[in-house]
Amino acid sequence: MDRKIRVAVVGASGRMGREVVKKVLAEPDMELAAGVARTSGPIDLGRMVGMEECGVLMQNDLELALVTSKPDVLVDFTGPQTAFSHTSLAIKHGVRPVMGTTGFTPEHIQELDKLCQEQGIGGLIAPNFSIGAILMMRFAAQASKYFPHLEIIEYHGDQKLDAPSGTSIKTAELISEVREEIRQGNPREEETIDGSRGGYYNGFRIHSVRLPGIFAQQEVIMAEPGQALKIRHDSYDRAAYMPGVAIAVRKVMTYTGMIYGFEHFID
Template sequence: MIRVVVTGASGKMGREVVRAVTAEPDMTVVAAVDPLHAGEAVEGIRVTGDLRDAIEASSPDVLVDFTRPEAVAANVRAAASSGIDCVVGTTGVPIATFEEIAEGAPEGVCVFVAPNFAIGAVLMMRFAREAARYLPHVEIVELHHDRKADAPSGTAIRTAEGISQARTVVPAAPGRESEVADGARGAVVAGVTVHSVRLPGLVAHQEVIFGGPGQTLTIRHDSLDRTSFMPGVVMAIRAVRERSGLVVGLEEIL
């Protein structure tokens, strides 16, 4: 059995992780951590407030972190330094931070980081890279719930970086010079214009819009429920046991 500790266990993603892990025959949640909700219960598991105490008491094999940008680095560092493999879904933190943690961890420890665990989203990013070879004019619109902590999303940044690597020319993005309100044309990430929408009722959505003479191509992915991320999370929990160092992106284990 793979022994899993979940940080951010009382959040919406954390609760889904606890349910998903509990439903798998080869893994179990041995600790649930959330400093703001210590003493409560998630799927019958008592939530504790201190990760280091939870690690000492439960001897987990894998940490799964869906918390916030200001908390994730400390959580991953505490787990990795204790020889625990890490699966990280929290975005808004530079990859260099996780590189440093992975380099300082004991030999054989894996720090796995993914901006999106939905398999459909990974395919969307792959298709966008392919399209960028032929249609270099592109913009990204990403839409998330209004409590998301970072903008642009990690998925949008990863998509823009992939497009930048794939296309051979970087066309101008017209209209920025004529903005009548600052930011109307969005942010520029790796040479790609990105627009972030935050509204209640949304979960996680992204469309990549390509334009060419007389045509457009739109590639869109919608996560309608947080359960869409769970097959990827479960896949990553199994995969980190066979890997070491820093691994970025679900595509690396598909």
């Protein structure tokens, strides 16, 4: 497009939101239109992230920000409790949502896709924007054709609200598209401590680890008699997600409808 893409960031004062603000300010084809946070005062967003003043002050009302700043895209890394309402509000005002939050049901996604189609705009819901994590999911799905016995272990900090993670659920969904359900383990096994075997998904298990000091890791362990294969991805910093966010902001301007999963943007 001839002009810069105007981007609003909700949750702009949070740890992920600050990274998104910095990324948008650094991209030559993007313009920061607004930043929204319910618990922050009217600070200049450039100063907030340690950069030069940009002339955009923090706001605390999302709908007012959408109406007054007229962004093209809304980027949201807030939380599952506000995911659906924020997405619906953005679409209502003709703003393309790029959602890094979890908490969407299949019915939510279907409804949001219909709303996007009616407005003639694109949208994206992505459990993970890390290109390395997307490749991990893709490799795991490919390998599961040959190693159908598997388990997923995901690791996050102890303040993460949802379990299992959106990334592990998306990984399980991709695996299940190419792998028939196999109920693993001894059919007579019993959990002497409830939940020891993890969450059940299509015949295999997902385990969620929550500990302080951990950022985000996931491994898919596959095994057959005499051999094992482990596919693992480690994120050490929120900056790992920003190249993917930039790709998403550009791509969401080019299509109509709601897409679920950043992997659709990776060739």
